[in-house]
Amino acid sequence: MPDTLTTPDAGTTEATTAPLELSLQGALNLALDEILAENPKALVLGEDVGTLGGVFRVTSGLAAKHGSERVFDTPLAESGILGMSIGLAMAGFHPIPEVQFDGFAYPAVNQIVCQLARMNYRSRGTLPMPVTLRVPSFGGIRAPEHHGESLEALFAHVPGLKVVSPSDPQQGYSLLRAAARMADPVIFMEPKSRYWQKGQVTPEGGAPSSKLSGARIARPGRHLTLVAWGAMVARCLQVAELAAEDGIDVEVLDLRWLKPIDGDALAASVGKTRRAVVVHEAPRTSGLGAEVAQVITERCFGTLKAPVERVTGFDVPYPSGDLEDEYIPNIDRILFGIQRVLEYKRG
């Protein structure tokens, strides 16, 4: 799958804007600003997204700039937000609803799973659902209960949904722009612990790249592939630096799209390194790591030097802040995972 992330099509470079230093929050804000300017049917709705600009300020200033009709606060009810977005899509709009925190997607599950994901199918393609649902996701900010959930496996399991998670400001900008061009529902999982991390962002500058799909290699390596998404990509990059000190050359694959999963990218990477560790914050059992491991096994069984290892959260409710560093895969646990794979001996 082509990666058109930072390299606009040849011949359109003159329209490209210079790179900007932005946080993930700022990059997402820029993307939404451009989406609203470019697509008159785009709407932003949710709790506190208007005047306040969202609790993470991702929608800051958008209501003032694009009008409080197009960027509007809703009553505090997630099922209502999603159900309303479905109706707005039926009326020809491209809603970009926000669920304020991952755990509050649960009250909207009926609308997401039974309605949003199925309307295109039920209506035989006559009522498309171009809805981009933004969900501040994952843990790492010592938040109250239900404010640090990892729901990717839940959403990825639902036919009719596409799921994506950016790992840095550039990814956030480009993937949100890409998601908002899609004619299908996309669950856009923003790693909230990375909102304030800055990075270089090259805006499209009026030369929209084609639809962005597939995984990307965040760091090339030869000995082992770390597969991650969201906030775990940055952690895996740290791990790779530490491993390099011991002479282990780790490749970090940023999966980006959790549905559909880029099997070709996984096969290319692990086909080369012959070892893989999947890292995610979500609980282990039936987590997306199992799916990734199976895709790798199907494609690379003959060349694998060890079973695909998983370093994940535990099968426990997401713990309070004091314990979350024990729960979220930390550098040591990922290094242990790497060690297990490297030292694996066939029995």
Next chain:
Amino acid sequence: MQTSGQSTTAPGRGALANAPREPLPQLPVVDPVTPGELVELYRLMTAVRHLDRAAISWQRQGIIPAYAPELGQEAAQVGSALAVDTRRDFVFPTYRELGVARACGVDMVEYMATHKATWHGGLWDPAAAHVAPIQAVVAGSVLHAVGWAHGQTLEARGELPEDGYNVAITYLGDGASSQGDVHEAMNFAAVFKAPVVFFVQNNGWAISVPTEKQVAGGSVSARGAGYGIPALKVDGNDPAAVLTATRRAVAHARAGHGPVLVEAMTYRRGPHATSDDPGRYRTLEEERADAGADPIGRLRERILAEGAADTAALDAAEAAAAAEAEQVREGVLALGPRPGAEMFDLVFQETTDELERQKANWQEETESRKESEDA
């Protein structure tokens, strides 16, 4: 905390406890139903009655696996549906709205396709018909109607169009009124002043649970006041009364005054569905007492008494309805399964490589199976 210049006894928002309630808006008055409309109601209700009865027979004959009859709700369904204009308005039915669909001009074979297990939601084009697909989740589409309706006000950019807003009408029952989505929908609709009509068919039963064990306070329409939504309660077995009430509701929403709630008191004369056994939860005596006179019989008497049509004309409508049901039966019988590839092709607008792989694999295995069967 004290702000400078403020009295130390100012109640602030506490004073709102004594604020008078805003009166509910008055609904507009509409023209009375004409004799010609009475005959049209009769024609449609008779057609619906024949189709509904026929569908039960088809289930018994093994032509369709299941059906949820609307027997007794013809007046509520046809009366309300005639109040909207599907060239501009949008209808959100549940799974018991045969009468609504028929009155809105939905192709009845394409409608029955859902009951024949051909395709969930039916085969008609909901975007073109302005009738949403059949909805199996009670209250599932109530919020969609609010979203669609709010979309109409957004399209108008805050300026009421000369011919008013396009209006959404959403159907729900007394059972569905217990769903949280209905609360969210009514609150959202009122907050956004969305042009939507909530049409409740209170048919007395949610499968086996009677309204009195379902609806606290005994009335769904009474809840409207809590949202500042004007509500009408109407004899749901009187099609002219239903048509008038719904027209008033639609006119109110069209004029930009926001949502309206209509509760049509009717009765589910039949079972919940062809698999149901009402004898386990209600007696025949209770059925007779609660059902009252047949809505179609009542209408027929009225039409004849008012001279809107003669017996011959009504009998002709009856014959046409019987013929239509027979014609639909043939269409349903001829309805074959959809190509299996549609399972894959209609999931997304833009399909995925993984789905294409699964489809190719399915096709390969299907062909291989057929070959071995043929051999």
